[in-house]
Amino acid sequence: MNNNFLNIGILTWMTFIPVVGMIAVLLVPKEQKTTIRWISLGATIVQLIFSVIIYTNFDRSLAGVNNAATMQFVERYSWIDIKSVEWFGRIHIEYFLGIDGISVPMVLLTALISFVAVLSSWSIEKSIKGYFALLLLLDTGMMGVFVSLDFFLFYVFWEIMLLPMYFLIGIWGGPRREYAAIKFFIYTLFGSVLMLLVLIALYFSVSIPDASTGELVHTFDMIAMMNPANYEANSLLFGLNTSWRYIAYVGLFIGFAIKVPIFPFHTWLPDAHVEAPTAISVILAGVLLKMGTYGLMRVAMPIFPDAAIYYLYPLAFLGFINIVYGALCAMAQTDFKKLIAYSSVSHMGIVLLGMAALNTQGMIGAMFQMFNHGTITAMLFLIVGVIYDRTHTRGLNDFGGLMNQMPKYSAIMVIAFFAALGLPGLSGFVSEVFSFLGAFQTFRWITIASTLGIVLTAGYMLWTLQRVFLGELPEKWKSLTDINNRELIMLVPLAIIVILLGVYPTPILDLMNASANELVDFIKGENNLTILGQ
Amino acid sequence: MLNLYDYIFYFFAIVILGSSFVVVFSRNIVHSAFALLFTFFGVAGFYVLLSADFLAITQLLVYVGGILVLLLFGVMLTNNIVNVEIKSGTMQTLPASLIAALIAGLLCGIFYVSNWYLVPTTPELLNNTTAVAIGYAFITTWILPFEVASVVLLVAMIGAVIIARREKAPEVE
Amino acid sequence: MTFTVSLNHFIFVSAILFSLGIYAVLTRRNAIMVLMGIELILNSANINFVAFSRYAGMDVNGHLAAIFVIFLAACEAAVALAIVLNIYKQFNTVNVDEVSTMKD
């Protein structure tokens, strides 16, 4: 099947369809709320269809990672090419899109979550036009991050998300929305400016010969950055295991860590989640957090394999802290959303742990956990949203006994909760187990300590379940209605995915197998290093 | 040993510094303005000592005849005639005196230890009038600044007029 | 230090004049007095120009610089006085510290 439509590559379609939708939304008069909703939904559905096409056409045997030839759906055009003066050298920025096994699950996830987010935004009434326009712009930013292979482009998309997010939280959020929004904004910007510096340093250090003329060209091509042979001698980041490379890695790491978020950079997350409207929480937890770990996998680790190895132990340790700390903090929450926000901190810790393992199972576990956490947390936030819509409270102690009142809702909720606590048969379990299995081979004691998180997660999840669903139904909720069809449409597919992947994860796993192995091989092999703890 | 040249120098130096002290420290603004006259004179005397005859004349003409008069007009126009009090207050005297003393000391110290760009001078050069050389320079090497100065003058003149002139009562439209 | 007059004598006078000018600018509240202080500074610079010129083989450039300075001092004085007059019209005072409606 041809991967171009109207001579435009499929990834471009994926990325910019929301922008088309946004423009369409902006052209519609603001009174026609239904049209606006349907346009937005249409855009995300088209995106979803494209993502299915990508899923079916994706060649599972190609690894990608550090090899441009095995990237798929590649689109590569010159964007900015500066060749004016001799003292500056030539600089090349490309419009370079492509996906491999690391990005393809994220692309699918983004399309899915965006669709769900639009659906869950149906009840938004305030400035609906602006809302959907921003939501679609956000969608473009997210998709762009996952498909771009040029670091400059990556950075641009990365930053494009900030502003819509700020407004979406700031305008449509809860009572302390302004606080949460600006906190998110400043935090993330802080991270990304550090990334910017590393990006610049890389760009001066890396140059590749031009195909036709053979002259050396400075480039933002991430794949070229992964090859040590492309580093100019005496440039800042030349060589291996230099302190500049370590510093650069740490800079990148902080940038991504804030997004993940990794302790102690996580405090924006509870606030942002609590204040954001449901759909935005869903996107935030479902996709945005993954950008951090994706960035580590796609950018930080392969470009600085030496530093990645050097800082493997701290990475694993941070994973441990995230897992246990997040779980403990979640346990002490009485706000439903805050609890789930902290559970995200905990679950993203598993990704870090798996990644730090630097072996096949760990890496696959981490990547799979990213996908699963996306779907599961999306469900959890939708669930909170459903109940918040009806009761306008999120206090866990205000509820009880909803199981009988809202049976369908409860069923979905139970699935989501058990998936979150890693019950076998549901997708969360698979990725959790893989991450731990992998991590144990590299970091014995940290992993053993991290298993504490498994118990704690069960603790707070079940406690929450009990507080909300079990026990006696308070008088004031006797008239609550069960979940409606629109809400079912957004929750059921997620639930199906969660169960399906829990039973048979191969459909997603085989997408990333080759790339995960390649990534591990590449990072390890680059240095011929012995891993700590073995 | 001191010769006549030296005595004249010290005389003018005392005139300059003494009168400028008065300028700076006098409470009465009119006194200050008149003391400034002596400072300008003193500086003109220095110019003569330094064989800058043309400059000395210019100094007298422009400063004493122009700027000083302008300043005095300013004093007159901005002080209510009815108001006998034409003293002006001071502020932040302590920090300012420290700063001024520091700068004076610093500059003198630096000047003392510095090697300047020195070229021996012939007596003919010292005794000739400088007007010729200056005039020649004006139309050759310094022609651009000379012309620019005219633009500056024009702009300053128009500007001063615009700012200072009394506006007509606003027209009713 | 010899008492026989040399270049240094002139520039010492200039340095003192310069700092007196600074003192006047910093302390006098009356705007016109501040302008007088600025004139002192310009004069001190001029003494330098002429003195250096004299000891650099009667270099005429120094004289020209001094002439331009005198000339610009006149322009500046004119414009500044115009502004001061306008201030007097608006604020009925020429005390600089009283003309401060804008501050943080």
Added chain:
Amino acid sequence: MTETLFLQFATAILFIPLISFLVLIFFGKKLSDKSAIVGSGLIGSTLLLSLIIFFSKINYFHNQTFEYTFTWVDFGYYDSKINLGIMIDNMTAIMLVVVTLVSFLVHLFSISYMKGDIRYSRYFAFLGIFSFSMLGIVLADNFFMIYVFWELVGLSSYLLIGHWYEKTSAANASKKAFIVNRVGDVGMFTGIMILWSTFGTLDFEKIFSLMSLGVIPFESTVWLTAAGLLIFCGAVGKSAQFPLHVWLPDAMEGPTPVSALIHAATMVAAGVYLIARVFPIFTADALIVIAYIGAITAFVSATIAIAQYDIKKVLAYSTVSQLGYMVMSLGVGGFTSGFFHLVTHAAFKAGLFLGSGSVIFAMHHVLHHHNDHHTDPQDIRNMGGLKNKMPITFWTFLIFTLAISGVPLTSGFLSKDDILAGTLAFSDLTGHTIIPIIAFTVAGMTAFYMFRVLILTFMGSHADSHRIDGIHESPWQMTTPLIIFAALSLFFFYSPNPTNASEGWFYSAVVRPETAVPENVSASSIESFEEAVHHNHGKAITLSLLIAGLGILISFATYYWKKISADKILNMFPKTFKFLNMKWYFDELYDKTVVWFTMTTAKVLAWFDFKIIDGLVNGTASVTKSTAFGSGKFDNVVVDGIVNLTAYTFGFFGLIIRTIQTGKVQTYLAFAIVGALMIFFFFN
């Protein structure tokens, strides 16, 4: 029967309960009362299939193991993959029958027991998923699958204990069960991680064979022992061994048939099954720990059982105690006897629970009839004299009690005796004499407290007899299972010789596997152990009979003939009694330590997160306010959104700096000059 057929049957056995679950969960509302029929019918079919497998396996394929494995996840790298698969050997075949049989009978029992429940169909659905998970454990041929179903069993247990979730106690109990189990599971998972990182596979067979070739975790026998013990942690959790036994008595909050099925016969036995299944990886040290854990559990819970009044609590602690027995047996090396006890215990303990269920059901009805809502229908002090009113229940209950007390001619005698012999053999071989001492003590205590229950419940007469007027026997759906279990509690099902089990089919079917661990850390060999057992057999029989008889005698003396006043003894040792009655204060201890610590840590960390971590970034408004002149404008700015301490700090500096923006131009000039001078001096 061919191999394929075996495997197909086994697959069917595994998935039929799942189908039952799915059907009932989705169509339960429509089926309403019929859902019980659907559930029981489907489970009944699995029972049939299990019996077919069992008989053909025991009779015709005695030494064969059937296995089917497929790759579930392929990491595509270095041949590392996770397989799923089922395996049928004799142990599996026996367990299949046990599970499906108990499950079927419990289904049957529940039809009337649960009648009128608001979540009738969901109850059967959950029984279905339980059966599915349990059968998954039984059939698993690798650690991964066993772990998966291990957790699923925990889930179904959670769902069933919390069946009446409106009751806070039930909700709490279900949560407790799950979390305590999780603690054990995490241990097991850690063990699995060790095995995975050592062997790169989780299949039993491959691990055992690699281990026999000398591959051990991290080349250290300590790690090998640790791996075994960590796997054992799973068993500790599921089989309610000390110190994780606390969940099981609470689990009695669930419906009584559930207690019979899950918390007596099957799920709790899964731990024992697990130990048996992975027996080859245990080192001698690990086995000693296992033995001691079992012994401690048996003893502690027996003492607690003596001091309980709630009939189900007594049974629950008796279960814990018996599970301790089994674990101990496996720990001392009595592989077959331990597993055998699992099977026999399954029958009589399920029977006991169902019997108690029958009593409670009857009590409940009659109390309900009298509009008495204060009397606890489960308290044995409120019962008595039920013998004649409920004859079938009484006689079957008697058989079960005899069996558990280890009276000859019962299955319990066979298995218990062998365990006791095993402990004696163990003490001979290793010198751990305390194990047999505990074992015999517990045997006596068991006889005592079981007869106490029997006497208090059924015999004598109740002081307040009108209260149980109109009590009557339970319907046939409830009595039939009792009769079946009673029959299964007799010796001839297992061995032709009522005094020696080793002559029966069971002992030839289930043989202790060869250990896979290196010789220097392995336990005593099978041969030497067999020999010691043989040597001690007579001694064990004699001693056990004596002790059981003594226990029964004291029980009768105390509660029937009233020769010994129980109250007097209680008054003599009030604290001891309180201590036992309060279950050694384990719950309180855990509440005060682990739970308290966790919750406090959670709160402290949450506070820490909010105030310190966030505060580092955020600064508290008060600090900033007090440092920043508290101007209204500032407050506005802070409240409205200066969000981080960094920004606060910056803002604060900004505030300081802007004070020099005085509006006075001469001050500006002064600063400019000072600035210039500072630059000069800085570089001078």
Added chain:
Amino acid sequence: MLEQVYNSLQFIKPELILVGTLLVSIIVDLIFKNKKVVVAFVILGLVLSFYYLTFLNSINQLIFFNMYAIDPFAYFFKIFLLVATIGIVLFSVLSKEISDLKSREGEFYYFLVALTIGMFLMTSSTNLIMMYLAIELTSLTSYMLAGFMKEEKSSSEASLKYVLYGAFSSGMMLYGISIIYGLTGSFDLLAINMAIADGVSSLALLISTVLMFVGFGYKISAVPFHFWTPDVYEGSPISVTTILSVASKAAGFSMLMRTAKIMFIDPYAAPTVNDWQIIDSVPIVEILTILSVLTMTLGNLVAIWQSNLKRLLAYSSIAHAGYLLLGVLTMNNEGYSATLIYFVTYLFMNVGAFLIVMLVSNKLNSSDIDSYKGLGMKSPFIGVMFALFLISLTGLPPTAGFVGKLYIFAALVNKKLILLAVIGVLNSVVSLYYYVRIFRNMFLRESDIETPEIKLSLAEKLLILVFAIPTIGLGLYFAPLVEFAHASVEIFSGN
């Protein structure tokens, strides 16, 4: 000698045209009552000047006896200044403040021309006295422009503060020049450079450099010579504030960069392509570093506290001067070209921001941040455009501001001045905070009082777009800008 004067004339056609425009406008202003005629003449003159300027793009030589340089560097700045001035003339046409001047309106426009002449001279002068003259011409015009609304107290006050501060600063600078003259016997930058390279008394050189920096610092409003900036920016008409913050600053920078490069580069060092050899005796880079760090940090920190948008933008422009100094202090071609790139982006975004502040204050008579509450919702066009300019000022992609910052930081990183780069990026994070306050008021808050919806005329919208399109366009495609900047950093006598 006269031939040289004659030959030089052809290179200063743009300047001559501007002088001519000034003179013609003065006369036209006297004749015509309708001041729009003056505007037309002024624009015509500026465009004509632009036209003649384009012929000079590849000339690189000294004219008027080494007084004046015609080189790509000056060419770049002259283009920049003309674009800025034309923009600001158009901008002023829409300004209520300016059209309220009535009889003085025409004078306002030809003063803008005079200001442009001054700034042209600043960018090209290579002689200290010439530079002093140029500064004075620019300053005198600026003093008057700042006080142009002389009936307004704030405007008068601004011009008083400005004139006193300016006159004092230029006095200090002059004294510094006099010391340099004493040390080297010359006013010509090249000659001074040779003399310094041969060795002069370092203390005297240092003090004279510092004194000269007082003058430069005042012109580019670098801390601690920035104090006039907030008050003057706040008090002046917004169009004047804009031109001061963009054009006048650019002229100051061009002079600073030229001086720094010509005076302090070691002429005896082997010519290197990108890294210039600084003469040891002067800590020029260190001085610039301190100024830069102080400038951006202080500008940003104090801006957090401002509630008047003009004042806020004043501090923001101080902070931007700090970023620009970062480019200068690298003292190599790359840093210089980064500064130029930054200037171009700064032109569009800053003028755009000021334009919106002006249009809003035209309608609401207030530039207080509180009057922007709910503005974004009520007038989405203004809201979105203002947001765009502010994002660009913060330096987020895909706007021009990002490209400017990118090249500045790139220059720093390439010079291995990582710490400075980190300080720079952290400052841009801080700056986000106060820019976001504006977004917040525009979009997140509801207005307390009933404010009218702001209707913009087509011309106003178009003018906003004129600045908005490059702001976003240069963010997406900046190759020509970079190439232009790279080509422009050749300074006469440089490498």
